[in-house]
Amino acid sequence: MAVADALPTGRAIPLDFEAVYEQQLGFVWRTLAAAGVPESRLEDASQDVFVIVHGKLAEFEGRSKLTTWIYAIARHVALDYIRKVSRERRRQRAFAEVPDGEATAPSPEEEAGEVQARRVLLELLERLEPGRRDVFVLVEIEGIPVREVARMLAIKENTAWSRLRLARSDLERHAARLRARDGEGLR
């Protein structure tokens, strides 16, 4: 499981953008995806995040972990995209002759197991309450300790634990439903 490594706080040397990019792209991508940015927009959104990171990197003082800082950027970008997609979908519904690009039939590639696995996970995550989902993704997918996640989300550690517990419980329930519905999609 890829872990979004954070550089140590209180750094003394300037951060190298390329190194940051290489280190954080996967984390940014997963953060955007888990937040609900459609797959078709993930590349654009990732670009946006790193353009912002580049613009602000010199101002990053190392008072927080790099992961925390980038997470905040990614969340803002994700919200932007989600709003934009929502507007576009409303518009598309108003003009029925335009097909919904996000709801096209699956391509042969999409039938592949990897894509299926991704879809299932995203579908499950989408059903979680956002606050719980954030904690779940950071802990269970990114492997970040709960204490650090609490700092990232500016919540109490106990709250983070509580959300994690609820998210796990919700996810189990949703997964059970999905198994009942799809059977083969989930073991």
Add this chain to the structure above:
Amino acid sequence: MSELSHATRDVVTEGARALGPSPSARARIRAGVAARISAAAGGAELRPEPGGDGAATAVAGGSAAGSALKVWLMGLLAAGIVGGVAAGWFFGRGGRQDGAPASAGFEAANRGSKPAAGVGAGAGAGERTGGGAGERAGADPAPTVSGTRSPAGGASAPRRTSRGAGAGRHTSRGGSDLDREVAFLTGARRALQSGEPARALAALERHRRELRAPQMAREAALLRAEALCAAGRPREGRRALAEADARWPGAPGSAAARALCGAPE
């Protein structure tokens, strides 16, 4: 603390493994970021003044420098509005290309080149700011999230996201008609690239209404066709395209607009 069942954990593990960007997506993102950083570093001519609109500010001066910039912008518009918008749309719809010069921007970034204002720099009054997690946590301030999308090939600074596309509002303080025309079309192009065709259409409508003798009517017509299609009005877009074709047969950029609108060759 309840734990996930083995079955559900497997689902999460497998899904997470598949969740990262593919190698080709990595390459495209890298190329796109590099191009945009390079464009921002070299495209400072469109630097927005505080509280102002970048394009409008750039063209509103009327000074000698402004004249030189106007020539530059005209070139940009000639090559950018017709082709760039089409390419921007192409990119915006997920059809990005591999192989863009990825290294230049990254090298510039690592040399510490400063991006143009607006590249997440939070300089403009119209930019969104976020009291994000980092800030709330008393850590590094959550960065300002501002304009983020730039045209393919990095022809200009990244977009601003929260200002209207009616760039002419700022230029009406004294710019010439050509200045205003450039500003309107630049605003429309940026709005289109940032996925806001309604704003693009509004800017183009002002261009149509407020300019008696537009010198860039062809570019405006093609932009309008694309904006209509982007707004989910393909019939109107194709009609606008047909009108532009009739008026300027074989105009540069019309093929791209036709492809975007799904109009016949």
